[in-house]
Amino acid sequence: MAYSNYYAASGLFHGSMASVMGTQFDILMVGTDSVLLSRVWEAIETEVKRLDKLLSRFDEVSEVSRVNREAAHYPVAVSEELWQILQDCKRYHALTDGLFDITLQGFSQVLLSEKDRSVFFFSESLHVDLGGIGKGYALTRIRELLEKNGVEKALVNFGNSSVLAVGSHPLGDYWPVGVDNPFTKEHMADLKLRDTSLSVSGNMPSHPRHIVNPLTGKFVEAKKMVSVVAKDPVVAEVLTTAFMVADEERIPIIASRFDIVEKQVYKL
Amino acid sequence: MKENEHSEGLSRRDFFKELGMIGGGSALLSAFPWLQSCSAGDKAQMAKEKVRIGFIGTGSRGQYHLNNLKTIPCAEVVALCDNYAPHLEQAAAIFPKAKKYDDYRRLLEDKDVQAVMIATPLYEHKHITLDALQAGKHTFCEKSMAMTCQDCLDMYNAFKQSGLVMFIGQQRLYDPKYIKAMEMIHAGMLGQINSIRAYWFRNNDWRRPVPSPDLERKINWRLYKEYSCGLVTELATHQLQVGNWALRMLPEKVSGMGDIIYWKDGREVYDSINLIYHYPNGVKMTYESMIANKFYGLEEEILGSKGTMEPEKGRYYFEEVEPAPGILQLINQIEHKIFDNVSFAGPSWVPETASVNKAHYIVDNMTSISGQSSVGASGDGSIELVTAFCEASIMGKPVPDLVEEAYYSSVLGLLGLQAIDEGRVVTFPDEYKIPYLNFA
Numbered sequence: 001m002a003y004s005n006y007y008a009a010s011g012l013f014h015g016s017m018a019s020v021m022g023t024q025f026d027i028l029m030v031g032t033d034s035v036l037l038s039r040v041w042e043a044i045e046t047e048v049k050r051l052d053k054l055l056s057r058f059d060e061v062s063e064v065s066r067v068n069r070e071a072a073h074y075p076v077a078v079s080e081e082l083w084q085i086l087q088d089c090k091r092y093h094a095l096t097d098g099l100f101d102i103t104l105q106g107f108s109q110v111l112l113s114e115k116d117r118s119v120f121f122f123s124e125s126l127h128v129d130l131g132g133i134g135k136g137y138a139l140t141r142i143r144e145l146l147e148k149n150g151v152e153k154a155l156v157n158f159g160n161s162s163v164l165a166v167g168s169h170p171l172g173d174y175w176p177v178g179v180d181n182p183f184t185k186e187h188m189a190d191l192k193l194r195d196t197s198l199s200v201s202g203n204m205p206s207h208p209r210h211i212v213n214p215l216t217g218k219f220v221e222a223k224k225m226v227s228v229v230a231k232d233p234v235v236a237e238v239l240t241t242a243f244m245v246a247d248e249e250r251i252p253i254i255a256s257r258f259d260i261v262e263k264q265v266y267k268l
Numbered sequence: 269m270k271e272n273e274h275s276e277g278l279s280r281r282d283f284f285k286e287l288g289m290i291g292g293g294s295a296l297l298s299a300f301p302w303l304q305s306c307s308a309g310d311k312a313q314m315a316k317e318k319v320r321i322g323f324i325g326t327g328s329r330g331q332y333h334l335n336n337l338k339t340i341p342c343a344e345v346v347a348l349c350d351n352y353a354p355h356l357e358q359a360a361a362i363f364p365k366a367k368k369y370d371d372y373r374r375l376l377e378d379k380d381v382q383a384v385m386i387a388t389p390l391y392e393h394k395h396i397t398l399d400a401l402q403a404g405k406h407t408f409c410e411k412s413m414a415m416t417c418q419d420c421l422d423m424y425n426a427f428k429q430s431g432l433v434m435f436i437g438q439q440r441l442y443d444p445k446y447i448k449a450m451e452m453i454h455a456g457m458l459g460q461i462n463s464i465r466a467y468w469f470r471n472n473d474w475r476r477p478v479p480s481p482d483l484e485r486k487i488n489w490r491l492y493k494e495y496s497c498g499l500v501t502e503l504a505t506h507q508l509q510v511g512n513w514a515l516r517m518l519p520e521k522v523s524g525m526g527d528i529i530y531w532k533d534g535r536e537v538y539d540s541i542n543l544i545y546h547y548p549n550g551v552k553m554t555y556e557s558m559i560a561n562k563f564y565g566l567e568e569e570i571l572g573s574k575g576t577m578e579p580e581k582g583r584y585y586f587e588e589v590e591p592a593p594g595i596l597q598l599i600n601q602i603e604h605k606i607f608d609n610v611s612f613a614g615p616s617w618v619p620e621t622a623s624v625n626k627a628h629y630i631v632d633n634m635t636s637i638s639g640q641s642s643v644g645a646s647g648d649g650s651i652e653l654v655t656a657f658c659e660a661s662i663m664g665k666p667v668p669d670l671v672e673e674a675y676y677s678s679v680l681g682l683l684g685l686q687a688i689d690e691g692r693v694v695t696f697p698d699e700y701k702i703p704y705l706n707f708a
Contacts, residue, residue, distance in 0.1 A: 003588045005574060007456055010602050014595070018588070026595045028602075157595060160614050171607035178611030190609050202615040225615060 004041050006034040010170070013037035017045065021052050021134055023159025029146070030153035030170045040149045044142055051141065054082065055134040057127065067119050068127040075111070075118035083117045085130065085137060086110075092133075092238045095257050097250065099242040101214035102128045135162040136237030139197055143233070155193075161200045164233055165193030179227055183268050189227065196261050197233035201226050201240035202268065213245040220244055223268040229261040239263065299454065302441055302656070302670035310663050314342050319661040322347035322381035322405070324372045324396060325388030326359035328476075329410060332644040333387060334362045336651045343658045349375045352486065354479075372396055376403040383433070383661040385654075386410060389489040390496050394419040397434075401426050406433035406661040408654070412501035413678040417700045420678045424671060424702055433666050435657040436674030438509050440579075442656060443649030445630045446510070449570075449579040452630075453514050455603050457596075458572030458584070461515055464553040465569040466507040468499075470640055471562035473531050474539075491535035498537025499526075499557040500681035503566075508684075509677035510568040510579065511545065511553040517706050518676055519545035519553065521695045526688035530560035543684040548706060555684070566639035581636050583627040672704040 004015040011032045017025040025048060029037050056062045063082050070076050078086070092100045093107045101107045109122040121127075130137075135158040146154050146166050153167035155175050165175040174192040181188050182204035191198060202225025203209060209219035226243040230236040235258050243251050243265060255263055323334060323345055330350075337343045349369040350356040356368055369375040376384070376399055383406035386396050394414040400407040407427075413420040413436055427434040440446045453461065478487045489495035490502060512518055524543035531539045543555040570577040577584045594612025601608055637645035644650055660667050679700055687694040701707040 003574065003586065005456060005459065007599065007603060009455075010605075012599065012602055014599055016595070028595070028598065155598070157612070160594065160612050163613055169607055170602060171605060176607070176609040177613050178609045179613045180611045182614050187611060191613070198613060200613050200615055204615045207615075227613070 002045055004038065006037065013041065015041040017048065020048055021138065021158065026157045028155045029151050031151060036149065040145060040151060043145050047141055047145065048138055051138045055130045057129050064128060064130060071119045072121040072124040072126060075113060075120040077116055077118045086112055086119065088234065089133060096238065096242040096254050098215055099245050100132065100238045102130055102132065104129065104212050104214050105217065132241045133234060133237055136234035139164040139233035162237060163193065163198040165196055168194050181268050183223065188266050189264060191229060193229065196229050196231055197236045198227060198229050199236035199240040201244050211244045225266040225268055228263045231259060235260065299451065300447055301668040314659050314662050317662045318342050318344040319658045320344050320346045320380055320382045322349065322375045322378060322384045324349045324375060324384055324386045326350040326355045328643045330387035331358060331362065333385060333654060334359055336654055338362065340655050340658055342662060346380050347375050347378055373399065376400055376405065381405060390501055391415055391494065394423055397423050398426050401430040401432055408435040408657045410437040411674060411678065412505045412681055413674060415497055417679050417682050420675055421700055424675050427671055433660045434671055436671060437653065438506065438674045438677065439649035439653045440506060440510060441670060441673060442652035445582040446579050448630050449577050450513055453570060453577060457575060458577060459574030461570060461572045462551060463571040464511045464514065466511060466553060467556040467564060468503045468507065468566040468639055469562050469564050470559045472559065473533065474559060491537055493536045496537055497682065497685050499541050500685045503557050504555055504684065505677040505681045507555065507568050508680045509673055512676055514570050515547055515551060517547050519547045519680065521546045521693050522684050522687045523693040524684050524687045541688060545680065562640060582630045584630060585627055672702065675702060676704065
């Protein structure tokens with residue numbers, strides 16, 4: 001279900017989807033051409049729904065679901081788009097010393113064959129979950145749509161944990177976004193986003209342990225939250241997941257391999 | 269006397285805090301010009317001075333105001349007036365030092381009185397208000413204004429000519445949840461407003477105990493046509509104002525029906541009325557009041573293409589999707605030209621998909637009323653309204669638009685009654701149009 005509204009006095013378009021990619025989606029676009037903005041919104045709505053269909057492991061007919069069902073039995077040829085995403089996941093797995101792992105148990109058991117662009121699992125218990133990268137990937141696609149249509153100022157929010165800022169707030173030099181402690185509601189950080197993406201990951205009262213360390217198979221128990229701001233929404237997404245499970249010394253080592261604007265680790 | 273429901277009223281400081289939360293000062297004042305006396309400007313002078321008030325009509329509503337006045341620092345009640353001795357004595361117990369009068373004309377001659385507040389039965393509003401303005405007193409008169417359109421117009425004209433402060437007791441104009449609700453509606457958050465369904469239900473006979481039968485008409489004036497117009501003036505006017513406020517428009521015609529269906533106890537005013545007001549853009553505001561069932565209480569249901577507002581309950585709903593927390597706040601800030609940090613980022617948040625039509629609350633510190641009291645409830649804007657009157661009186665500055673809002677709600681109530689009594693559609697008469705909104 002989708003909602004959109006144009007606030008003519010302030011030249012602000014708001015679009016919202018109640019339930020997509022496991023969360024809620026909101027976008028604010030600044031501009032005076034409401035017809036153009038509603039066309040852009042329709043394109044974004046269509047694209048996000050398409051990606052949800054492609055990437056969700058909870059949707060039985062998604063391409064990822066087919067891979068999860070069949071790849072342990074025989075190599076499954078995948079679309080160009082999913083192939084590229086899986087290649088990225090492989091690269092990020094290596095760059096994070098195995099801490100970003102879409103299988104949560106050993107990406108080394110996934111065979112990606114360049115020849116027929118197929119996926120094969122060496123273990124029957126294996127499955128892939130693109131939840132840790134999907135929203136970042138969608139934000140990349142949305143940014144392309146915004147650029148293509150000349151939208152210069154926009155804020156995109158996927159369930160508060162993945163935020164893309166295009167240009168600045170209409171009244172300032174950046175989009176100001178605050179981060180609160182989910183346990184105490186205490187204010188923790190003010191981030192200035194401008195042509196950057198923010199990702200936040202952490203434990204919270206409703207889900208005190210939900211992030212698994214793929215190297216140990218254990219849940220992260222610490223009351224901890226991580227935020228990463230980067231140009232590339234996928235990088236921000238990948239690194240918050242990796243930093244949630246990484247120990248303190250490893251975080252700067254991994255961070256040094258990426259182009260990021262800032263990272264913060266909060267004790268809650 | 270006070271009806272204290274759900275929660276305590278907002279303190280004055282909270283009132284500004286709530287409003288500050290939704291908008292910048294100047295944007296707020298241009299949208300709600302009668303709030304001007306709340307502005308920070310003249311605060312120093314108001315802090316030093318008290319306005320000396322003469323209070324006329326010390327029955328139940330009067331005593332409700334008097335109790336409130338005790339809590340308003342810039343108010344000093346120096347005189348009380350009622351021609352019914354028991355009520356005057358009850359009021360004197362609240363303000364023992366105030367002079368007592370049984371004739372309002374003597375009170376108006378009192379040079380010590382700077383401003384008067386009138387909470388008499390409806391039939392006395394007009395002549396006391398005219399006399400008070402004539403005597404040079406700033407004047408607060410309870411709603412409705414008067415019993416005929418001509419009387420309302422006479423009051424309006426006298427106010428305009430006087431240069432004095434005049435307030436009519438439409439407290440919703442000062443109720444934070446109404447102000448914020450109207451901001452949201454005017455910003456387009458609910459889309460196009462397509463219908464308003466207003467109602468007020470009670471289940472009681474609207475009677476007060478009468479010490480002796482010869483006092484029946486004096487005490488139970490609300491039930492007799494000589495003194496009252498019944499539900500349209502006592503209840504509907506509050507809510508008709510809300511409809512106009514939401515639409516920023518005045519209806520051009522009205523039809524309706526009214527009957528006495530349950531309380532057949534010798535009363536003359538209807539206990540059941542249904543009205544339909546028609547706005548120039550085709551939107552209808554239906555109004556129903558009936559006092560032999562209270563289940564639905566009172567509300568003005570404002571139905572937009574994208575959402576629904578229930579301002580009495582302080583709630584609103586989206587038709588389809590509710591925006592994520594933080595996003596609405598950000599939209600509000602941009603609407604008010606504010607560049608500020610909004611804290612919404614955090615670990616992934618999964619919306620409750622089953623709660624698509626969950627209510628949102630207009631303000632955090634919410635007070636709502638059941639509408640069963642015919643005296644007044646706490647936290648409904650009454651204190652803020654009277655405080656604003658006191659402040660405006662100290663400054664000697666009339667506030668814009670407030671009397672216009674009240675005038676039209678009073679006249680629309682009376683035209684509704686005319687439609688019922690004459691059994692026809694009544695078009696808004698040109699001679700009663702004053703320059704405001706679409707009638708300007």
